[in-house]
Amino acid sequence: MSKDKSRKRRTAAPRQPGDLDKAALIDRMLRVDHAGEYGARRIYEGQLAVLGRRSGTSATIRRMHAQEQEHLAHFETLVVGRRVRPTALQPLWHVAGFALGAATALLGERAAMACTVAVEEVIEEHYARQIAALGDDEADLRGKLTAFREDELQHRDVGLAHEAEQAPAYPALSAAIKSGSRLAIWLSERL
Numbered sequence: 001m002s003k004d005k006s007r008k009r010r011t012a013a014p015r016q017p018g019d020l021d022k023a024a025l026i027d028r029m030l031r032v033d034h035a036g037e038y039g040a041r042r043i044y045e046g047q048l049a050v051l052g053r054r055s056g057t058s059a060t061i062r063r064m065h066a067q068e069q070e071h072l073a074h075f076e077t078l079v080v081g082r083r084v085r086p087t088a089l090q091p092l093w094h095v096a097g098f099a100l101g102a103a104t105a106l107l108g109e110r111a112a113m114a115c116t117v118a119v120e121e122v123i124e125e126h127y128a129r130q131i132a133a134l135g136d137d138e139a140d141l142r143g144k145l146t147a148f149r150e151d152e153l154q155h156r157d158v159g160l161a162h163e164a165e166q167a168p169a170y171p172a173l174s175a176a177i178k179s180g181s182r183l184a185i186w187l188s189e190r191l
């Protein structure tokens with residue numbers, strides 16, 4: 001091995017027994033990220049359907065929705081380009097994402113923002129784990145995930161600035177949405 005190569009970190013290397021190989025790891029990453037961005041877009045669509053244009057926060061939500069749309073478009077290209085099978089659960093996330101957005105918006109604007117904070121916290125942690133798992137052989141993908149993670153952190157901050165933490169039953173609401181989001185991630189990696 002040349003000196004140069006030994007310095008560079010490679011994706012899925014070194015592997016421990018039972019670890020996924022690189023192809024399987026990337027396959028799983030792109031499937032779940034594509035699903036997650038799709039779900040995020042649907043959450044904001046559910047919120048906008050309830051809050052409509054009357055709400056002061058709907059312009060803010062529309063901006064976040066537009067960014068999720070950009071993230072989703074990028075993963076759509078990657079899923080096709082790298083021949084990744086999309087999640088079989090997309091019809092479920094279509095309905096569940098919208099329902100989560102609509103239900104939280106029905107509880108009020110603070111609850112809608114609490115939903116954003118909870119979901120984005122789970123997603124930014126998820127992206128951070130993926131970024132750490134990618135080596136220099138996947139520098140492009142790692143760079144994209146880093147940029148998207150920055151956007152998600154900004155969405156979380158928007159939620160906090162809109163008094164998410166003052167939503168009714170915030171700790172319970174946040175915990176429930178986080179467990180649902182983690183389950184959705186686990187399922188979308190596999191199915």
Ligand SMILES: [Fe+2]
Nearest residue numbers: 037040068071
């Ligand atoms: Fe996103």
Ligand SMILES: [Fe+2]
Nearest residue numbers: 040151152155
């Ligand atoms: Fe986001």
